[in-house]
Amino acid sequence: MEWWQTAVFYQIYPRSFLDTDGDGVGDINGIRSKLDYLVELGVDALWISPIFPSPMRDFGYDVADYCGVDPTFGTLDDLDALVSEVHARGMKIILDWVPNHTSSDHPWFTEASASRGSTKRDWYVWRSPTESGSLPNNWIRAWSDQPAWTWDETTEQYYLHCFLPSQPDLNWANIEVRAAMHDTLRFWLDRGIDGFRMDVIHLVGKELEVDDDPEMAALSHVPLNDVAITHEYLREIRTVMNEYDDRVSVGEVYLFDPKAVATYYGKDDELHLSFNFASLVTPWRAEAWRDLVAESEEMQLTVTAWWPTWVLSNHDNARVASRLGGDPARVRAAMILLLSLRGTPFLYAGEELGLLDAEIPTERIVDPGGRDGCRAPIPWSNRPSWGWPTDPWLPFVDDVATVNAEAQMADPDSMLNFTKELLQMRRRHAAWRIGQLTKLQVVGHVLSFERATQDDRVGVAVNFGKSQARLPWQQTQIRESFGSISPEGELPPGGAAWVELT
Numbered sequence: 001m002e003w004w005q006t007a008v009f010y011q012i013y014p015r016s017f018l019d020t021d022g023d024g025v026g027d028i029n030g031i032r033s034k035l036d037y038l039v040e041l042g043v044d045a046l047w048i049s050p051i052f053p054s055p056m057r058d059f060g061y062d063v064a065d066y067c068g069v070d071p072t073f074g075t076l077d078d079l080d081a082l083v084s085e086v087h088a089r090g091m092k093i094i095l096d097w098v099p100n101h102t103s104s105d106h107p108w109f110t111e112a113s114a115s116r117g118s119t120k121r122d123w124y125v126w127r128s129p130t131e132s133g134s135l136p137n138n139w140i141r142a143w144s145d146q147p148a149w150t151w152d153e154t155t156e157q158y159y160l161h162c163f164l165p166s167q168p169d170l171n172w173a174n175i176e177v178r179a180a181m182h183d184t185l186r187f188w189l190d191r192g193i194d195g196f197r198m199d200v201i202h203l204v205g206k207e208l209e210v211d212d213d214p215e216m217a218a219l220s221h222v223p224l225n226d227v228a229i230t231h232e233y234l235r236e237i238r239t240v241m242n243e244y245d246d247r248v249s250v251g252e253v254y255l256f257d258p259k260a261v262a263t264y265y266g267k268d269d270e271l272h273l274s275f276n277f278a279s280l281v282t283p284w285r286a287e288a289w290r291d292l293v294a295e296s297e298e299m300q301l302t303v304t305a306w307w308p309t310w311v312l313s314n315h316d317n318a319r320v321a322s323r324l325g326g327d328p329a330r331v332r333a334a335m336i337l338l339l340s341l342r343g344t345p346f347l348y349a350g351e352e353l354g355l356l357d358a359e360i361p362t363e364r365i366v367d368p369g370g371r372d373g374c375r376a377p378i379p380w381s382n383r384p385s386w387g388w389p390t391d392p393w394l395p396f397v398d399d400v401a402t403v404n405a406e407a408q409m410a411d412p413d414s415m416l417n418f419t420k421e422l423l424q425m426r427r428r429h430a431a432w433r434i435g436q437l438t439k440l441q442v443v444g445h446v447l448s449f450e451r452a453t454q455d456d457r458v459g460v461a462v463n464f465g466k467s468q469a470r471l472p473w474q475q476t477q478i479r480e481s482f483g484s485i486s487p488e489g490e491l492p493p494g495g496a497a498w499v500e501l502t
């Protein structure tokens, strides 16, 4: 097994993790100061959302220099120190590489947009209007009903941007672009970074001549882009990754069909891992989850490189606790599920605290994609300003006085301590990490399955229903259990349990 198959990843959105220099925005030194917390929590690898120089119109996903650190977050020295401190604690660290687009402030774009004859002109995607004077194609940019094309007055052509106009798409068909981007990977791999989360990686190859289906015409092009040439680019990227030992690529393949996602593993020559975002939109119903897990399991029959990933929250979507209506039993059940399915789990900072999305007053909304709620700052201590030196860039969650990490550390029954225990058990039982997944079934509203290695057998049962329900095992089969089992040996409404089986 590779380390990234058995690891639990923890996503840090650096702006919201912890500030140390008093500008209200989290920084690298904030992450450094919480490494012991993360070790104690029991996660194995950190994914840090972008820390590169950026005008922050998309809060770092608009990169102006792929080989540096934005002063808001600190310095390259701070990052090097973080990497060695993470490694000293036996953890891994991956960065967030944004290959589809740069910031319009990137010197490459400045040069490309200076004139049609610029040597970097072809590094981006330029088109003249069609003969009838219309846009090059009907693609719509993210978070709007607006075209993915913006007219450049100086050079009188449109340029493509699948996100904001300030995020021009790179032209991956140009071999110089690919070589330059490969070098940005090597820059960080040489510094000891363990790999990358690759932002909207399914988007790098494009078929510009093909319009989006008019039925989908009002939708962003992003989740619709799934073309063959991308796989060639991914094989080249994998070759770069293979120049180094033990590194990982985790692609954000923003497609909602798991079968399409699986193709991005190639023949073990493309991505090592890919997010499977179907889990973000699967309703909290036993059958829906059974079908999702079954589909993921079946994939290994046809895609040999398939190793599933599981994710319930991230910086782009409502937190799982909010999606589950804040019901504490369900929030714990979701954590049990996340950490027990076969594959690599990704936790989003604050999920271990059961954080909800924050309510953002209109005047404090800053994100062009409306995602501020799930990016609320992590509350560390139990008094204002909750471990932060000043008021942070976004408001805290409403129940900050009870959900902060300090309060939860002191409470043996807290979500934080629950998560820690789960992570400890995951470390103790090989079956949770590498066991085959068997006996997937739904009885009533209870979803259950087992995980087994040769000498370790464990099981999970989640009650999705509103009334108490039976476990699928006899008491005599259960050696040890953890979770919400009632004195009669049943699962309460919304409850879930982990059992060690004889």
Ligand code: GLC
Pocket: 058, 061, 062, 098, 163, 199, 200, 252, 254, 315, 316, 369
């Ligand atoms: C990805 C990121 C998101 C960002 C977008 C554009 O979906 O997760 O935060 O806005 O790409 O880079």
